[in-house]
Amino acid sequence: MSGDTCLTSTLCPVAGPKPKTCSFKGGSLxxxxxxxxxxxSLYYTTVQVLTRHDTMLKAMxxxxxxxxxxxxxxxxxxxxxxxxxxxxxxxxxxxxxLPKHRQEIKELMAEAKYYLIQGLVDMCQAAxxxxxxxxxxxxxxxxxxxxxxxxxxxxxxMKPVVKLLYNRSNNKYSYTSNSDDNLLKNIELFDKLSLRFxxxxxxxxxxxGDEICCWSFYGQGRKLAEVCCTSIVYATEKKQTKVEFxxxxxxxxxxxxxxxxxxxxxxxxxxxxxxxxxxQASHSEDDDGFELRDRVRRIHVKRYSTYDDRQLGH
Numbered sequence: 001m002s003g004d005t006c007l008t009s010t011l012c013p014v015a016g017p018k019p020k021t022c023s024f025k026g027g028s029l030x031x032x033x034x035x036x037x038x039x040x041s042l043y044y045t046t047v048q049v050l051t052r053h054d055t056m057l058k059a060m061x062x063x064x065x066x067x068x069x070x071x072x073x074x075x076x077x078x079x080x081x082x083x084x085x086x087x088x089x090x091x092x093x094x095x096x097x098l099p100k101h102r103q104e105i106k107e108l109m110a111e112a113k114y115y116l117i118q119g120l121v122d123m124c125q126a127a128x129x130x131x132x133x134x135x136x137x138x139x140x141x142x143x144x145x146x147x148x149x150x151x152x153x154x155x156x157x158m159k160p161v162v163k164l165l166y167n168r169s170n171n172k173y174s175y176t177s178n179s180d181d182n183l184l185k186n187i188e189l190f191d192k193l194s195l196r197f198x199x200x201x202x203x204x205x206x207x208x209g210d211e212i213c214c215w216s217f218y219g220q221g222r223k224l225a226e227v228c229c230t231s232i233v234y235a236t237e238k239k240q241t242k243v244e245f246x247x248x249x250x251x252x253x254x255x256x257x258x259x260x261x262x263x264x265x266x267x268x269x270x271x272x273x274x275x276x277x278x279x280q281a282s283h284s285e286d287d288d289g290f291e292l293r294d295r296v297r298r299i300h301v302k303r304y305s306t307y308d309d310r311q312l313g314h
Contacts, residue, residue, distance in 0.1 A: 034061070037074040041081025049091050056116045057091070083108045090120045098127050105131075139198035144206040154218050157202045160257035161218035164190045165206040176233065179243035186213050186229055186245055193254055200261060201254070213243050217253045219260025225253045 034050070036043040051058040059065045068076040077084075086108060090096045099105055109124035144150045144163075154161050166187060168180075194203040213229040229244045 035074045036077060036084075037070065038077045038081035038084045039079050041084060042074065043081070043084060043088065045088050049088060052091055053117065053119070055091075056114070079111065079114060080107075083111050087111060087115060087117065087120070090117065094119065096120075096123075098123065102128060102131055139194055139203070141194060142202075142204045144204060144208060146208070150204070150206065153202070153204060155221045157218075157221075158262055159200060159202045160260045161202045161204065161216075162190075162193065162254055162257060163204045163206055163216040163218070165209040165211050165214045165216070167207055167209055167212055173232065173239045173241040176235075176240050176242045179241060182229070182243040182245040183213055185247070186215075186243075186250075189245075189247060189250060193251075197254065197258070200258060212241060215250055215253065217257045219257050220262075224257060224260075227253060 033044045033046055036045065047061050050061045056065075060067050070076060083104075086096055090112075099108065105124050105127055109121055109128075112118075112120035112124060142153060144153070150163075164186065166183060168183060190203065190205075193201075197203075211228060211230060215227040215229070216223060217225040217227075227246060227250055229246065231242050231244065233240050233242045
């Protein structure tokens with residue numbers, strides 16, 4: 001038998017006299033051992049340990065509360081005994097090594113609350129908070145399972161939305177030799193963008209659409225742009241599906257949806273990046289004298305109205 005626990009067992013109900021109720025006068029026992037039956041787990045410890053802190057156990061073993069004893073003299077405590085050894089270790093040393101799993105820490109904290117051991121309760125709460133922060137995901141990426149779910153997500157989002165549809169199982173045609181590599185590059189870019197713009201853009205994945213690889217960009221509940229990365233080629237006797245990786249355009253459209261953030265706070269680097277790409281593609285001489293903000297505003301209005309009559313998800 002150890003100093004903490006002599007054995008752990010499940011006590012079967014037996015016929016006999018009922019447990020006795022009495023006031024425990026622990027002061028006369030000093031450091032002598034007492035025997036505890038905590039929910040079927042049997043422990044040996046001293047009154048000095050049980051009364052070190054101002055807890056329910058101190059009230060029980062200093063004569064302020066009545067305790068139950070069985071016919072063999074074991075003091076009965078109607079609680080689960082799984083963590084009582086840890087409780088005793090904390091009363092002895094004022095510190096313990098907490099369990100590794102969150103569920104066991106929660107169980108220990110429940111026992112500490114019952115016995116009114118506030119220091120141990122605080123330890124458990126701090127450990128649970130630390131582990132929550134440690135395992136909290138950086139960003140959550142919803143995966144679309146139905147058109148209605150997609151519509152609900154986009155309409156309810158207060159952020160701009162970027163959706164990547166990839167459906168490698170759509171094997172209607174054979175693929176060109178570099179199609180798989182480009183599909184993986186699109187998925188990798190999606191992951192990088194979702195980490196970089198986490199908190200500003202809602203990124204979602206779609207695996208049920210008809211296309212093999214397609215990007216869609218939404219602002220204020222409406223579809224603003226689409227970049228389809230698949231095409232059909234006839235290089236051989238049969239049709240082949242080609243997957244492309246237009247990285248620059250995808251990145252540009254992602255920057256453009258940031259203009260639809262609520263509230264819209266001007267971002268100088270964003271304004272410069274989007275205006276530069278648009279101004280280089282434009283052949284109008286009237287744009288040369290405009291401010292950066294004016295150029296972005298015109299892009300904003302143009303993109304806002306181009307898709308105004310299109311239905312969500314198309």
